[in-house]
């Protein structure tokens with residue numbers, strides 16, 4: 001038989017394109033929440049309150065006390081590639097943050113019902129707006145879509161409802177809300193440890209009790225104690241190391257040789273974004289294998305600031321694994337610093353028993 005005539009090629013609707021892009025960036029509720037936390041921290045907030053319903057699928061709400069959003073920016077706020085953080089391509093090399101692309105709110109608006117209430121210091125009232133598919137949308141059909149003035153405190157509240165309501169295949173992929181909530185608590189806990197000077201709370205919608213509650217004045221170790229427990233918080237060593245040649249500064253807390261658990265926990269922040277690096281994990285595990293019993297693993301919180309020009313920031317938001325220049329040298333310096341602390345503890349202990 002003759003081959004069939006090919007079907008004609010057509011451009012996808014912009015709407016479909018945007019929905020596909022959104023679904024690539026936000027695979028689970030926790031990915032939306034991470035973006036929202038980063039936005040709130042970027043806005044200079046000292047308090048973040050998070051409320052979650054059904055693992056974030058029904059409701060994700062984050063209230064901050066940051067600088068807010070100008071009313072006149074609300075119309076374009078959720079369009080793709082609108083941002084206050086970057087103007088030129090060159091800015092990319094100096095900004096040094098992941099998640100700079102002005103895509104988070106746009107993506108969320110394509111796959112959820114999004115409401116934003118915000119107040120800047122120089123506005124006499126707060127403004128509330130609803131968004132769908134990147135644009136302002138009326139609260140009820142027939143009304144106009146303009147932001148409405150309401151009473152409110154300084155800062156921003158972002159409400160994400162019915163995530164994936166229009167992506168049924170994605171929605172079906174979620175097995176349990178409690179699994180999604182666990183992922184959310186994991187990310188909130190990480191940022192709570194990292195962002196000293198910022199109060200964090202996170203709770204389920206109907207619950208009066210919070211799952212996480214960190215006061216604004218908590219130290220890093222206080223936060224680790226609250227989230228990961230005293231067993232680890234009591235056994236931490238502080239370390240810090242930097243090297244101009246490789247353009248980095250690193251600091252953090254690592255568990256000592258008294259502490260070991262079944263799985264390694266690494267809280268890794270590069271330029272203040274929570275990321276993953278299997279190279280870092282591997283090096284840390286190897287370092288500790290000399291100090292811990294077989295099968296025992298450490299806890300490490302590591303904040304790494306790398307000269308922005310050395311980080312590949314032009315990275316797709318879905319890539320949680322990162323790379324940077326001179327990775328091997330930087331990781332080695334960090335491991336040497338942690339190693340020094342681990343062995344110093346041994347000496348001090350010998351000293352105490354002798355005296």
Ligand code: ADP
Nearest residue numbers: 039040043083084099100101102103104105156
């Ligand atoms: P990006 O963070 O990459 O700029 P987003 O889509 O996450 O892109 O946010 C778009 C813009 O909206 C930000 O650049 C910022 O100006 C503003 N914004 C978002 N969230 C907040 C917030 N919580 N407080 C103040 N401004 C915000």
Ligand code: MG
Nearest residue numbers: 035039099104
């Ligand atoms: Mg953002």
